Amino acid sequence: MTDIRDRSWQRHDLLQVAPVAWRLALGSAPLVAELPFVRGWSERGWPVILRRHAEHEDSDLVPVGLPLPPGAGRHRVALLLPRAAILHIRRPPTLRAAAWAADPAWRATINALLELGERRHVEPAVVGSLLWQHLTGLPYLTPSSDLDLLWPIRCLRDAYPLLDGIARVQQTACLRIDGELILPDSTAVQWRELWNARLGSDDAEILGKSLAGVRLIARSSVVPSGYDA
Incomplete structure (x- = not known):
């Protein structure tokens, strides 16, 4: 088994x-x-x-x-x-596949995130309310819903350039962009937590999630030391 x-x-x-x-x-x-x-x-x-x-x-x-x-x-x-x-x-469907189920007011934000994914060679997937509305057609989305995404990255050096882009899109978005970066070893880290820790010391810790559980991991193990945020 x-x-x-x-x-x-x-x-x-x-x-x-x-x-x-x-x-x-x-x-x-x-x-x-x-x-x-x-x-x-x-x-x-x-x-x-x-x-x-x-x-x-x-x-x-x-x-x-x-x-x-x-x-x-x-x-x-x-x-x-x-x-x-x-x-x-x-695996969960891509944002591109599920976009049809989103609130029309989200369109500009979704387009910006899709363009970001193309530039960074990352295909975001959806989880959360948009995932379930896409899968079932039931009304999961509300005016207070977040857009929850998974960003699988192939190598660690891609992390902060991608986070830079998400943060820029969030500045003009009409909704909260939530979700995780999926690291090459399948550990997930919340994108906001990693972004907010970018100016911290190399021994700063963030939460990493996997099926095995939740653990603290050093920021420096995700993003190379010396990255210029």
Whole structure:
């Protein structure tokens, strides 16, 4: 059985669950099954998202989750599934693919971020409310929604030039740009935290996230010493 801590599994992976296995899982969680949209989730072809194991959860089972839209109470569903229940795994869709579901007022910001990605040779992916509205068509986005993105970088020297660009787009954006840089070893760091730490000492620490957990990492291990911000 594949351990989800293996490098072939990543945070934010989208998992398609066999409908029969979904019904069996809900049979053990009747309160979850009664929440809006949950019972027919898999039958509609909607995926769930891979999450970290909570303390005391069975490590042989796959931990998955899904958020419900604000109109359904903003519940966050967490279930455990056998590995055999997962039909296939995919990464989150790109911002370019999901842009159709965004508020039209976001268009200028999205275009600027797509242009930035082209210049820096990075294809941003979507998570958060825009991801789920794109996948389901349900109304996840609200006037206060952030734009949550994942920026996978190929080498560490790309980090701050990319952050420079995101920060410039944020200056004129009509919404908050949130999200993470995904480092070459699959560790994720929040882009704002890394940006705000750019003038700190080399031993300054930032949070790094992976399926294995959360840990503090030195800023200098992400961005080469001597970078001129």
